[in-house]
Amino acid sequence: MTVDLLSDAVRIDVQTGSHVSPIWIGDGIVDHAAALLDSQQVGARRFIVSSPAIWRLHGDRIGRALGTAEPILIPDGERFKNLQTAARIYEPLIRAGADRASAIVAVGGGVIGDTAGFAAATYLRGIALAHIPTTLLAQVDSSIGGKVGVNHQLGKNLIGAFHQPAATIVDPLLLHTLPRREFRSGLYEVIKYGMIASRGLFDRVARDTRAIFAREPGVLLPAIIESCRIKADVVSKDERESGLRRILNYGHTVGHALEAVTKYRRFRHGEAIAYGMLAAADLAVARGALADVERQALARLIAQLGPLPPIVDLSIGEVIEAVRRDKKVVAGKLHFVIAIQIGATMTIDDVTEDELKSVLERLGLKR
Numbered sequence: 001m002t003v004d005l006l007s008d009a010v011r012i013d014v015q016t017g018s019h020v021s022p023i024w025i026g027d028g029i030v031d032h033a034a035a036l037l038d039s040q041q042v043g044a045r046r047f048i049v050s051s052p053a054i055w056r057l058h059g060d061r062i063g064r065a066l067g068t069a070e071p072i073l074i075p076d077g078e079r080f081k082n083l084q085t086a087a088r089i090y091e092p093l094i095r096a097g098a099d100r101a102s103a104i105v106a107v108g109g110g111v112i113g114d115t116a117g118f119a120a121a122t123y124l125r126g127i128a129l130a131h132i133p134t135t136l137l138a139q140v141d142s143s144i145g146g147k148v149g150v151n152h153q154l155g156k157n158l159i160g161a162f163h164q165p166a167a168t169i170v171d172p173l174l175l176h177t178l179p180r181r182e183f184r185s186g187l188y189e190v191i192k193y194g195m196i197a198s199r200g201l202f203d204r205v206a207r208d209t210r211a212i213f214a215r216e217p218g219v220l221l222p223a224i225i226e227s228c229r230i231k232a233d234v235v236s237k238d239e240r241e242s243g244l245r246r247i248l249n250y251g252h253t254v255g256h257a258l259e260a261v262t263k264y265r266r267f268r269h270g271e272a273i274a275y276g277m278l279a280a281a282d283l284a285v286a287r288g289a290l291a292d293v294e295r296q297a298l299a300r301l302i303a304q305l306g307p308l309p310p311i312v313d314l315s316i317g318e319v320i321e322a323v324r325r326d327k328k329v330v331a332g333k334l335h336f337v338i339a340i341q342i343g344a345t346m347t348i349d350d351v352t353e354d355e356l357k358s359v360l361e362r363l364g365l366k367r
């Protein structure tokens, strides 16, 4: 990973094999999108993929910046992240004669980025992809690392590919229109980065919560930059999740299970991860691997961000069932990433069902 300070943008590179995938971050840099993409020779022709809602808010500006014709608009929302929606991207590409030299520019949250990214990975066996993420979650997480994909009726993200973006342009000013709950959802992932890799980031989110919610550039921008740097660093070392990249799943074992048992309707992704992080911290304390004051600091910070949807009506049994079905369970063993202090993790692979049951009980789920 290299970090380069340009005049008005920070550049962080994700390096996977011989492929370099730059992330530019800066307030207002979306206005320079065309020049940034030109500098990486991203696509002789560019096709924007976005959603009607996002395009209504930011289309004028981004359309002008990219100077491209009509965007391809697809519905966003988790229930539209499927092959049928991906197919709605292929058709206009084919009709317009998009070729191997064309690129897709995904403008939106994680749903648009994953779906458009999947279309880019598969159209003509792969064309270039650029991301302009418009949610906090997409800016610090989903637009980095090359995982693209769609859901199947039987499970989330079951169909996908690794397709590193040719470029990612992160403009925090786009977040000013983001509803507070969506913003918070992304913030839990920022806290995750703090938990796995940076005490400083964790402390700053705790101290500057109000300024971050107000989206004050002086505090929000550095938090986004540090989050992107952590993810870029991890992905650069382990693109295919054979080891290190698993630490990015901190809080996701229980988090994904909570999302699954509520059919992806109750929680925003980050909210489920917040519970998952609390569960992982509790497990770590129970094992004597994490000091209880550290767990309390996490619980306080999560409480400080606002209320989470209730979990009292969810049964421990069904959540454990969902954990078992999760693709992170390898050969019957339950992998768990735990923090051993704020900013450092370890992976354990011998978590028993009984242990998990007690954790979920203490988290507040019903027996």
Ligand SMILES: NC(=O)c1ccc[n+]([C@@H]2O[C@H](COP(=O)([O-])OP(=O)(O)OC[C@H]3O[C@@H](n4cnc5c(N)ncnc54)[C@H](O)[C@@H]3O)[C@@H](O)[C@H]2O)c1
Pocket: 051, 053, 054, 057, 076, 077, 078, 081, 108, 109, 110, 111, 112, 114, 134, 135, 136, 137, 138, 141, 142, 143, 144, 145, 146, 147, 148, 157, 174, 175, 176, 177, 178, 179, 182, 185, 269
């Ligand atoms: N590929 C990865 O590595 C990765 C990582 C994490 C999550 N994901 C995926 O990301 C998805 C969740 O992404 P998300 O949280 O961004 O949700 P999302 O894409 O559903 O966006 C949330 C909502 O915010 C709206 N929105 C987006 N930008 C806006 C803006 N600037 N102003 C106002 N409204 C705006 C959208 O229209 C949508 O209604 C999940 O499907 C998850 O699986 C992927």
Ligand SMILES: [Zn+2]
Pocket: 141, 189, 252, 269, 273
């Ligand atoms: Zn996540």
